[in-house]
Amino acid sequence: MSRFASSFTFKRRVAFADTDAMGVVHHMNYLRYFEEARVAWLRELRLDHEHYPKAPLCLAVLETVCRHRAPARFEDELLVHMQVRRERLKIVIQYAIVRADQPDDAIALGQTKLVGVDKELRPVRMPDAFAAQLEKEKWTETWL
Amino acid sequence: MSRFASSFTFKRRVAFADTDAMGVVHHMNYLRYFEEARVAWLRELRLDHEHYPKAPLCLAVLETVCRHRAPARFEDELLVHMQVRRERLKIVIQYAIVRADQPDDAIALGQTKLVGVDKELRPVRMPDAFAAQLEKEKWTETWL
Amino acid sequence: MSRFASSFTFKRRVAFADTDAMGVVHHMNYLRYFEEARVAWLRELRLDHEHYPKAPLCLAVLETVCRHRAPARFEDELLVHMQVRRERLKIVIQYAIVRADQPDDAIALGQTKLVGVDKELRPVRMPDAFAAQLEKEKWTETWL
Amino acid sequence: MSRFASSFTFKRRVAFADTDAMGVVHHMNYLRYFEEARVAWLRELRLDHEHYPKAPLCLAVLETVCRHRAPARFEDELLVHMQVRRERLKIVIQYAIVRADQPDDAIALGQTKLVGVDKELRPVRMPDAFAAQLEKEKWTETWL
Numbered sequence: 001m002s003r004f005a006s007s008f009t010f011k012r013r014v015a016f017a018d019t020d021a022m023g024v025v026h027h028m029n030y031l032r033y034f035e036e037a038r039v040a041w042l043r044e045l046r047l048d049h050e051h052y053p054k055a056p057l058c059l060a061v062l063e064t065v066c067r068h069r070a071p072a073r074f075e076d077e078l079l080v081h082m083q084v085r086r087e088r089l090k091i092v093i094q095y096a097i098v099r100a101d102q103p104d105d106a107i108a109l110g111q112t113k114l115v116g117v118d119k120e121l122r123p124v125r126m127p128d129a130f131a132a133q134l135e136k137e138k139w140t141e142t143w144l
Numbered sequence: 145m146s147r148f149a150s151s152f153t154f155k156r157r158v159a160f161a162d163t164d165a166m167g168v169v170h171h172m173n174y175l176r177y178f179e180e181a182r183v184a185w186l187r188e189l190r191l192d193h194e195h196y197p198k199a200p201l202c203l204a205v206l207e208t209v210c211r212h213r214a215p216a217r218f219e220d221e222l223l224v225h226m227q228v229r230r231e232r233l234k235i236v237i238q239y240a241i242v243r244a245d246q247p248d249d250a251i252a253l254g255q256t257k258l259v260g261v262d263k264e265l266r267p268v269r270m271p272d273a274f275a276a277q278l279e280k281e282k283w284t285e286t287w288l
Numbered sequence: 289m290s291r292f293a294s295s296f297t298f299k300r301r302v303a304f305a306d307t308d309a310m311g312v313v314h315h316m317n318y319l320r321y322f323e324e325a326r327v328a329w330l331r332e333l334r335l336d337h338e339h340y341p342k343a344p345l346c347l348a349v350l351e352t353v354c355r356h357r358a359p360a361r362f363e364d365e366l367l368v369h370m371q372v373r374r375e376r377l378k379i380v381i382q383y384a385i386v387r388a389d390q391p392d393d394a395i396a397l398g399q400t401k402l403v404g405v406d407k408e409l410r411p412v413r414m415p416d417a418f419a420a421q422l423e424k425e426k427w428t429e430t431w432l
Numbered sequence: 433m434s435r436f437a438s439s440f441t442f443k444r445r446v447a448f449a450d451t452d453a454m455g456v457v458h459h460m461n462y463l464r465y466f467e468e469a470r471v472a473w474l475r476e477l478r479l480d481h482e483h484y485p486k487a488p489l490c491l492a493v494l495e496t497v498c499r500h501r502a503p504a505r506f507e508d509e510l511l512v513h514m515q516v517r518r519e520r521l522k523i524v525i526q527y528a529i530v531r532a533d534q535p536d537d538a539i540a541l542g543q544t545k546l547v548g549v550d551k552e553l554r555p556v557r558m559p560d561a562f563a564a565q566l567e568k569e570k571w572t573e574t575w576l
Contacts, residue, residue, distance in 0.1 A: 016327060017172055017320050019165035021218055021484070022553070026161055027493040028463045032305050035460075039304060039363075052453070053362055061459040063499045068492075071553060074165055074341055075327075121454070121503060160471060161464050165340070166409070171349040172323075175316045176449050183448060183507075196309070197506055204356075205315040211351045215409060218485055219471075265310070265359060305458055309451035309506055316449055362453055 002103040004096045005140045006081035008044065010037035011100070014076045024071035030108050031064055034095050037080040038112070050127045051116075057127065060117045062090065066110040067144055072099065079103065083143070086134040089123055090115050094143045109144040146247040148240045149284045150225035152188065154181035155244070158220045168215035174252050175208055178239050181224040182256070194271045195260075201271065204261045206234065210254040211288055216243065223247065227287070230278040233267055234259050238287045253288040290391040292384045293428045294369035296332065298325035299388070302364045312359035318396050319352055322383050325368040326400070338415045339404075345415065348405045350378065354398040355432055360387065367391065371431070374422040377411055378403050382431045397432040434535040436528045437572045438513035440476065442469035443532070446508045456503035462540050463496055466527050469512040470544070482559045483548075489559065492549045494522065498542040499576055504531065511535065515575070518566040521555055522547050526575045541576040 012033055020026040038059075042048050051057045072078060077100040084093050095110040116124050126134075156177055164170040182203075186192050195201045216222060221244040228237050239254040260268050270278075300321055308314040326347075330336050339345045360366060365388040372381050383398040404412050414422075444465055452458040470491075474480050483489045504510060509532040516525050527542040548556050558566075 015320070015324050016164060017170055017323055020160060021163035021165070021167045022490050022492070023165045024553070027496060028161055028460050028467075031460045031463065032303065035305055036303050043363075048363065058454050060454070061500060063497075064459060065495075065497050067495045075331075075336065121456070159464070159468050161467055166346050166348070168409070171352060172316050172319045175319065176447070179316075179449055180447050187507075192507065202310055204310070207353075207355045208315060209351075209353050212349060219475075219480065265312070304452060305460055307453035308448060309453070309455045311453045314449055 002081065002098065004081040004098065004106070004143070006083060006096070007137050008037070008041040008082045010040045010080040010082070012036060012078050012080060014072050014074050014078060016074050019074050024073055027066065027068065030066045030097065030110060033078065033080055033097065034064070034093070034110055034112055037082055037095060038093055041082055045133055047129060047133060050129050056119055057116050057124065058119075059091070059114045060121060061112055062115055063113040064110065065144065066108055068108050070105065070107040072097070072107055077101070083139050084134060084137045085139045086131070087113070089126065091134065096143050106143070111144060146223075146225065146242065148225040148242065148250070148287070150227060150240070151281050152181070152185040152226045154184045154224040154226070156180060156222050156224060158216050158218050158222065160218050163218050168217055171210065171212065174210045174241065174254060177222065177224055177241065178208070178237070178254055178256055181226055181239060182237055185226055189277055191273060191277060194273050200263055201260050201268065203235070203258045204265060205256055206259055207257040208254070209288065210252055212252050214249065214251040216241070216251055221245070227283050228278060228281045229283045230275070231257075233270065235278065240287050250287070255288060290369065290386065292369040292386065292394070292431070294371060294384070295425050296325070296329040296370045298328045298368040298370070300324060300366050300368060302360050302362050302366065304362050307362050312361055315354065315356065318354045318385065318398060321366065321368055321385065322352070322381070322398055322400055325370055325383060326381055329370055333421055335417060335421060338417050344407055345404050345412065347379070347402045348409060349400055350403055351401040352398065353432065354396055356396050358393065358395040360385070360395055365389070371427050372422060372425045373427045374419070375401070377414065379422065384431050394431070399432060434513065434530065436513040436530065436538070436575070438515060438528070439569050440469070440473040440514045442472045442512040442514070444468060444510050444512060446504050446506050446510065448506050451506050456505055459498065459500065462498045462529065462542060465510065465512055465529065466496070466525070466542055466544055469514055469527060470525055473514055477565055479561060479565060482561050488551055489548050489556065490551075491523070491546045492553060493544055494547055495545040496542065497576065498540055500540050502537065502539040504529070504539055509533070515571050516566060516569045517571045518558075518563070519545070521558065523566065528575050538575070543576060
């Protein structure tokens with residue numbers, strides 16, 4: 001078992017389009033991987049019907065942080081571990097990305113803060129189903 | 145003068161984020177350069193107030209073609225030459241991309257077909273200002 | 289069974305990062321989906337050890353075509369059907385993208401032509417394992 | 433004059449490809465804008481011949497932070513203000529992005545930490561020309 005005790009893990013191969021001229025994943029794409037992981041987590045929890053496009057709520061990104069420790073390369077199989085907690089109106093998510101063949105060494109650690117917004121991008125109260133789920137999430141330790 | 149007699153030329157440096165692990169511009173990004181060129185052309189002609197976001201009309205892409213003859217690399221200065229003609233409801237645009245330091249050698253030749261659509265993505269009649277401009281455009285020769 | 293008799297089908301959900309302000313997948317990302325599909329096909333056939341990064345051979349894109357018939361949206365589940373044939377040094381691949389819930393209606397049809405190149409981007413002979421596989425591929429009908 | 437006293441300001445229009453289904457610039461693309469700004473700054477200072485592709489040095493991204501205060505939309509003209517300082521082997525850059533028509537309101541504030549690396553991605557000493565320039569940079573106040 002990985003040292004990243006995670007409420008959800010998303011598996012993702014590095015696509016060729018994600019690489020840059022240094023031969024590694026361009027740093028922008030870690031934000032893509034974080035987003036794919038949290039969308040998959042919401043779908044897994046059947047919370048996808050609470051947000052866009054199935055409901056008017058959108059999850060706007062307020063803040064992103066990413067710290068890079070090692071590169072990822074084309075065809076690497078990555079695991080994106082996630083832990084989630086609530087901060088009033090905000091959802092705070094931390095991410096630890098490891099290569100599947102070296103599951104204890106994070107190549108990147110990140111955090112995003114999100115807030116639910118309506119179509120005019122005004123913050124709104126979190127749907128009850130979201131709030132209830134966030135109560136249940138475990139936040140083991142701070143990864144960054 | 146370049147052999148690409150063009151109604152509009154857009155200048156663009158290759159960004160690092162546009163490259164891939166072969167050390168060259170990833171082929172997806174040529175579609176990005178074509179789009180930037182046609183948006184700049186519409187702005188130059190003051191037709192930008194006829195389309196999204198200043199007007200409801202969007203220009204949906206029906207077809208793209210791109211033929212690659214040579215690579216482009218980080219920091220290359222590119223010129224995107226354009227020629228435009230109308231085909232009933234459609235706008236056909238051809239593109240010839242050259243490096244500024246080798247202006248007669250196309251590194252990529254492309255074509256896009258576009259159609260004006262409303263917010264529900266239904267094709268609509270071209271605004272008169274568009275139609276009038278397309279009458280004036282010169283289509284010198286077919287580039288691909 | 290789908291009307292697209294395919295040698296390989298790749299499944300892919302639309303990511304939020306792939307959408308644009310029209311609320312649909314931005315046309316650039318179809319080239320991303322085509323690339324992901326052919327990489328997955330090569331891996332499935334265990335031909336991934338014949339190309340970069342496991343071998344020096346890269347598959348350079350010579351030409352792309354994409355025709356759009358209908359949009360795709362965030363969270364749509366897409367199937368990318370592929371058929372492949374050899375044209376001397378080139379590999380020609382056609383793609384038909386459908387939504388999993390409407391498997392007979394292509395939302396996009398595309399084609400790419402690729403050639404094997406070395407690190408200096410010079411065309412090279414196809415590895416025997418590639419050539420042998422391409423002999424076996426069925427090309428049922430031309431999709432575009 | 434803007435309240436962001438900046439050593440360098442980069443101008444950039446929002447491209448359509450940068451938007452997402454919320455109708456605003458997708459958060460990933462702020463990292464693209466930061467990168468374009470620092471590449472333009474290095475070129476302006478004629479330091480571009482000290483790094484890839486004109487020299488073997490690459491500037492690897494160690495950390496990114498971005499805080500979002502307001503959205504940007506298609507065709508917005510953005511100004512990316514930068515301030516730069518050295519931290520031993522690292523280059524720390526802060527960014528304040530404003531809309532050209534509202535120059536005192538940051539829509540995003542960010543920071544990147546970079547380190548010079550060789551082709552094997554090992555950290556290397558900063559070239560003298562870089563170090564000399566970083567001595568001259570003014571760091572007015574911390575933006576985030």
